[in-house]
Amino acid sequence: xxxxxxxxxxxxxxxxxxxxxxxxxALLGLGLCALRLSSSRVLRAxxxxxxxxLRSVPPVVWLFIIFFGIGFGYVQLPSFLAAMLGLALITAxxxxxxxxxxxxxxxxxxTEAAIALGLSPRHRFQDxxxxxxxxxxxxxxxxxxxxxxxxxxxxxLIGVQDVAFQVNALAQRSFSGTGIxxxxxxxxxxxxxxxxxxxxxxxLRLRAKVAR
Amino acid sequence: xxxxxxxxxxxxxxxxxxxxxxxxxxxxxxxxxxxxNLVKRYGAYVALHEIGFELKSGxxxxxxxxxxxxxxxxxxxxxxxxxPDGGCITVAGQRFEGGKEHSRAALDTxxxxxxxxxQSFNLFPHMTILRNVSIAQERVAGRSRKDAxxxxxxxxxxxxxxxxAGQYPARCSGGQQQRIAIARALALDPQIMLFDEPTSAxxxxxxxxxxxxxxxxxxxxxTMIVVTHEMRFAENVSDRVVVMADGRVIExxxxxxxxxxxxxxxxxxxxxxxxxx
Numbered sequence: 001x002x003x004x005x006x007x008x009x010x011x012x013x014x015x016x017x018x019x020x021x022x023x024x025x026a027l028l029g030l031g032l033c034a035l036r037l038s039s040s041r042v043l044r045a046x047x048x049x050x051x052x053x054l055r056s057v058p059p060v061v062w063l064f065i066i067f068f069g070i071g072f073g074y075v076q077l078p079s080f081l082a083a084m085l086g087l088a089l090i091t092a093x094x095x096x097x098x099x100x101x102x103x104x105x106x107x108x109x110x111t112e113a114a115i116a117l118g119l120s121p122r123h124r125f126q127d128x129x130x131x132x133x134x135x136x137x138x139x140x141x142x143x144x145x146x147x148x149x150x151x152x153x154x155x156x157l158i159g160v161q162d163v164a165f166q167v168n169a170l171a172q173r174s175f176s177g178t179g180i181x182x183x184x185x186x187x188x189x190x191x192x193x194x195x196x197x198x199x200x201x202x203x204l205r206l207r208a209k210v211a212r
Numbered sequence: 213x214x215x216x217x218x219x220x221x222x223x224x225x226x227x228x229x230x231x232x233x234x235x236x237x238x239x240x241x242x243x244x245x246x247x248x249n250l251v252k253r254y255g256a257y258v259a260l261h262e263i264g265f266e267l268k269s270g271x272x273x274x275x276x277x278x279x280x281x282x283x284x285x286x287x288x289x290x291x292x293x294x295x296p297d298g299g300c301i302t303v304a305g306q307r308f309e310g311g312k313e314h315s316r317a318a319l320d321t322x323x324x325x326x327x328x329x330x331q332s333f334n335l336f337p338h339m340t341i342l343r344n345v346s347i348a349q350e351r352v353a354g355r356s357r358k359d360a361x362x363x364x365x366x367x368x369x370x371x372x373x374x375x376x377a378g379q380y381p382a383r384c385s386g387g388q389q390q391r392i393a394i395a396r397a398l399a400l401d402p403q404i405m406l407f408d409e410p411t412s413a414x415x416x417x418x419x420x421x422x423x424x425x426x427x428x429x430x431x432x433x434x435t436m437i438v439v440t441h442e443m444r445f446a447e448n449v450s451d452r453v454v455v456m457a458d459g460r461v462i463e464x465x466x467x468x469x470x471x472x473x474x475x476x477x478x479x480x481x482x483x484x485x486x487x488x489x
Binding site: 107109110112113115116117118119120123127128131132135206209 | 291293319320323324326327328330332334335336337338347348351352380382393396397400
């Protein structure tokens with residue numbers, strides 16, 4: 001029972017870290033995606049490089065680099081901020097790719113119709129292409145968000161007191177590790193269910209409108 | 213039988229909004245569209261070879277010809293969906309030279325002057341029918357939501373679909389979708405309407421309701437360029453027919469005359485082929 005309360009103390013941190021890094025990353029990802037599709041070759045190359053770099057280094061290594069590397073000697077970032085930043089950057093790279101795929105799924109005729117109506121590039125995206133892109137990106141984004149929820153556990157290694165952190169602390173104190181790990185697993189499953197449910201609900205709602 | 217909507221000839225909307233007044237509205241007899249030596253290339257492939265023709269205000273021109281002859285490309289050059297590589301297109305007094313960049317302002321005016329209807333309708337699937345017809349009025353013409361929706365309802369009534377206003381495009385038949393697309397294009401009060409094979413994606417029966425709307429639009433005095441495979445429409449509704457093949461205009465003339473008595477062998481072959489179907 002005492003173990004449960006201690007585990008529960010980690011839940012707000014896990015949720016906060018998942019939410020903030022996902023939202024920030026989803027936003028940065030839009031920018032990164034725009035750069036990847038830019039007409040400037042230099043910007044395109046930079047964005048492609050950034051995506052490759054962010055995606056091919058494991059999250060834990062990024063967190064160490066940001067927390068110990070950048071933090072050490074320059075600015076000492078609080079562990080939560082460092083973890084959020086690192087995970088947001090990784091999310092940005094992944095979301096940029098998800099957006100890019102989704103964009104190619106929006107029929108070319110949509111943009112043409114918007115151009116023929118004289119809509120400005122901003123309105124073409126905001127009113128016409130953007131909403132359709134997000135609708136297509138939604139399932140992949142939800143899958144990624146669930147993965148991210150689990151990846152936030154690496155933040156415990158730099159001292160964020162999330163669920164994984166509490167599990168480690170408990171296991172080291174109590175010698176009955178297995179039971180605690182199983183409870184932690186159930187907790188992560190319970191946390192990921194709402195994400196899946198939300199994504200499914202939104203998807204169905206949007207699909208109902210445009211269903212053939 | 214499908215009930216076809218009746219378009220009242222109503223007040224003409226080829227209207228003097230300020231942009232056009234500034235550009236100098238063409239005299240009724242002067243061409244509202246003039247295409248000169250138009251060239252369009254895709255790499256080494258030449259899609260349009262020095263095309264030229266003119267269109268007077270109120271005229272309806274049908275462009276016919278075999279697939280791949282450049283009809284759609286030509287149409288898409290008129291509103292700069294495709295950028296020509298050479299020659300010149302003048303629309304409502306505004307010159308667009310091929311191979312040059314055009315200012316945003318010039319393109320904005322062009323697209324308010326010219327409405328377009330696509331083969332695949334291209335309605336916005338995530339918006340209601342009403343929103344499809346009102347959005348550009350708010351974003352481009354700066355109308356209030358109420359004004360835009362009033363105008364949209366009026367246009368939907370004109371194409372016989374006022375009762376669909378609150379629904380999404382996926383709930384409509386192809387013919388209904390294309391009529392909505394026509395209402396959407398009319399919402400900005402264009403002077404010229406472009407139709408890119410508007411019935412080619414439709415069952416013949418559904419095509420009829422679209423053609424009825426187009427016929428009534430033509431009768432109300434709208435200037436129209438229609439790329440089509442509907443030979444009866446070309447013959448009976450349009451004033452003139454332009455025949456294209458291999459990126460060239462091979463024949464052009466008053467529609468009845470041309471359709472009944474084509475001069476070139478190539479046109480005769482084409483008409484023979486499509487009529488034999």
